[in-house]
Amino acid sequence: MLSRLKNNTKILLFSLLFLCILLFLVLDLIWGSVNIPIEKVFAILMGEDVKTSWNYIILNFRLPKAMTAILVGAGLSVTGLLMQTLFRNPLAGPYVLGISSGASLGVALMVMASVLLPGVFGLVYVSLGSWALVVAAIVGASVIFLIIGMASIRISDSVSLLIIGIMFGSITGAVVSILQFFSTPEQLQSFIVWTFGSLSGVTWIEMRVMAPIVLSGLVMAMLLIKSLDALLLGENYARGVGVSVNRIRVGVIICTALVAGTLTAFTGPVAFIGVAVPHIARSVFRTASHKVLLPAVILIGAVLMLCCDMISQLPGNQSTLPINSVTALFGGPVVIWVIIRSRNVKASFA
């Protein structure tokens, strides 16, 4: 029978995970099609001017990419955990409320709707330049978020809310399909490339927008910890110990929309991480307590995304695999292994 982990074991696991992040961060900076020796990488990070092209690759390409990986891993994992607790459903993830569907609808409209309304979207597309897709995704995600947010205030029942979220996903998916049907092959391709997801598209200027929003979302999640634990006992018990379940529900939804919406806007949808990491964390730390799980999913999510980023970067090859496929392809077996080994996913949601 599995027993509770001792506090010392937990501290050891946390330090190990933290070391893993540092290790993988360094590896991720070294890893790539251009071979840069490790001592040169450190020199560049210290601010030395080693070689202009190397400096450019490390500082303007690999470093923001690694940081994006960490933010995506941490952010999506935390929002996945929040959704799983709120809906008490092991299949819930950051996208169940239709946030990514909203973003993809925005992007699809921006890329493909020039067929329907050539004037307006074409003009916007050209004037926004590289920000066009980001803005489209943010607008799309925000619209869905506003609708779900208003629904969450009116409907005080989490299951109904989950179903509404899934319905919105289907509706937006249908609209996207129709747009795809009427668009040109070139438009179709640029949309599909967006759905592959990419960590390398984030520049420092974009990072200045993305990082603060994601970090403030994580801080918000920390403030919810105490009440989330009470929510594990069920909504009635949570109310019984003084939790305003409606307020927590709205808080969790705002936090998720902010973090998942922003990340999706900048990197495209990254599947799987948000659903899988909370399960890995529960198995490793053998607890449902958010005080442990929240830092755990941040660390595990970041480590996993750094790994996935390296895998997507095939060495000796200029091309990168789509990150959205890599996360599922290499993360899926990990989760299956964890579940078969510990068999306690059911215990968390029985």
Place this chain on the structure above:
Amino acid sequence: METKKYFKDILTTKQLSIGYKESKGPDFCLLSDINLTIRRGELVCLLGPNGSGKSTLMRTIAGLQAPLSGYTLVEDIPIKERNFKEIARLLSIVLTERLSVGNLSVYHIVALGRHPYTSFMGRLSDKDTQIIKWALEQVGLTGFANKFINQLSDGERQRVMIAKALAQDTPLIMLDEPTAHLDLPNRVEIMRLLRRLAKETDKAILLSTHELDLALQAADRIWLMSKNQAVKVGVPEDLVLSGSIEATFENNTFNFDRKSGNFIMHYQKKAAIQVVGNDVMGFWTNRALSREGYQVTCEEVDDCKIILDEVNHSWKLVMNGNQKICTRMEDLILELRKCEMHRIINR
């Protein structure tokens, strides 16, 4: 002064109306003008048939549902719906529903009882940990602190939730059918525990239940609900003697026997049978015979009698001019059924 404090009312409901607000049309009112009280250290059982509004009354008192009119006071503080944090310091609840989370430790769950008192991040002070330890001790689960909730039996789980309610340190504890999933020893154990807690901690405890016999034995007072009738309140014995319990649970398939405090099922009566002999063996023989559909009497019945032999633990059946000695009740019942068959064939 002391006695006044002792008889203080913890819970008071004033002209409370319970029911559901309808978005269209008039409200659906289950019961109105409810005025009830619970004193310190009192264990009150809420009894009533299904659909009489027990759950609605419990939910309304607990502030989980708004009253249609009137209000509830706990220690003279009004319970307002939606102010959950304040309510959580006045009353704690234990529900029928089984927890759906597994890998939370017993200690962690009991610690959640301290939720209304802890700071923003939920850090436990020394006082909090002391109260949690005390609560676990009270329900006899001190050694279980580090176990996961899914490793416990249903009875132990219910005790964990009672410990959580104790840790919440409220003057009133409300339990919604706390013994619903439990076997008989655990049901008795939980009732004894609640009774002891009410006496020792001076808390007021209100529980809804369908366990009439347990409630009659353990409750200080009973609130008796029945559809569209005012709640009857009283000491169990008063309610039995006045016939209120009988009237509430009246039904044509069984009735409440005031003498034994039991429910007696009505069976179809086939024929009269005489039982000679009394005592324990006679009592259980009577039970078996009435289940088989016989009208048991002590009066002389011709050619249909059972004579008990308590010394040899056997029954002598005299029927249709034959005699038969049975050593087990099962044999006796089989014999009776055979005689019955003969009678039908011969007819």
